[in-house]
Amino acid sequence: MTSTFYHPDHPTIPITLPDDLSKDQVLSFHPFSSWLTTLTTSLTSQSSPSHPFSPSPYTLRSINVQSFDLFGSSRIGFLKLQADVRNEKGEWLPGAVFLRGPSVAMLVMLIPDDATADSDERYVLLTVQPRIAAGSLEFVELPAGMVDEQGEFGGTAAREMEEELGMRIPVGELTSLSELALGGGTGGDKWPTEKLGEGVYPSPGACDEFIPIFMHERRVPRGQLKEWEGKLTGLREHGEKISLRLVKMGDLWKVGGRDGKTLAAVALWEGLRSEGRV
Structure with a gap:
């Protein structure tokens, strides 16, 4: 019926x-x-x-x-x-x-505290976890999470960073790459009456999901970097079985090449950086 x-x-x-x-x-x-x-x-x-x-x-x-x-x-x-x-x-x-509604993704970059300003040495934290829809038990991707009914993008990003990466970051220390790129409006759309979400749409032919991409960058002791590699995280009661992977920023596009969020983050960061906005 x-x-x-x-x-x-x-x-x-x-x-x-x-x-x-x-x-x-x-x-x-x-x-x-x-x-x-x-x-x-x-x-x-x-x-x-x-x-x-x-x-x-x-x-x-x-x-x-x-x-x-x-x-x-x-x-x-x-x-x-x-x-x-x-x-x-x-x-x-x-x-x-x-x-399914929107999600958020986080580009978290770690800079060794002894790196010189001109070395451009950065490392990015990725998650490795089962993604049954992709037929994978070890899918490498940018940390991400769904926005709940009453959720706010920045707050969701901060919460997911704590749950998946073990890092507590105030919302005020997050930068929305998507908002910077799209300019708080239509992002250059020809017909400004369209009010789409400020984020990347991974599958607009079939799904409503859009993903604002946030960035956080911090300096850490070089010896601390290895503490993140292989670390087990995630909420086990929610079926999350996540381990972390640390990669050089220059290798991110290859290591995360199957993940649309990762490739979008690389493009946004590089584009905004070329304009001196991040």
Whole structure:
């Protein structure tokens, strides 16, 4: 059995739910409301005569929620849906969507305290952990974590650094590379009515997740560097089995080459550094 309701902020769009999923659960799932607001806002950009879809604009006709996963007894963790987006000609846009909400990633760079200013010697902390979705038990990546319903990006980054790296960093000592690069706005988008998240979108063809990338840099005693290599971290009660890996900044693009977060962090850091902004 299914049920249908209309979102209070979007009363013309029918939303069909599977059995055992309630309207209240969906409305309280922030990634759903955020995605719906972002999409409908972007659709308004078609009103500009310069937009390529302006002659025959697309509209969101309906949403069919197909499946879901719960965190705990009732809170939605992940949502899979099909959005019907088409124009008056009957032309349609692919609308398979996996909703999980934003995450954060942290580029943590350690500089030996005896390194000279012109040596440019830096080391980066990566995590190695099982990623079943990738079929891997030893996936090398930038430390990262999901933003919860009431989460704030900087606070989430600081918490994940403490949980995964064992480093307690005040939020004020974190720098958002994504915010610096995107300029607190549309990041140079042609149609400024689109209000996308300030972060990298690893799979925009299917998933809403975007990842703001934060940076933290500190000097540490050279002898302390080896303490991080191979260190076991993570919340075991959450199924996290993480070990740390220390790599030279110059090798980061190769060692973390399978991880989109790592490659995005390298590009952002190098681009901003070339402009003298970090």
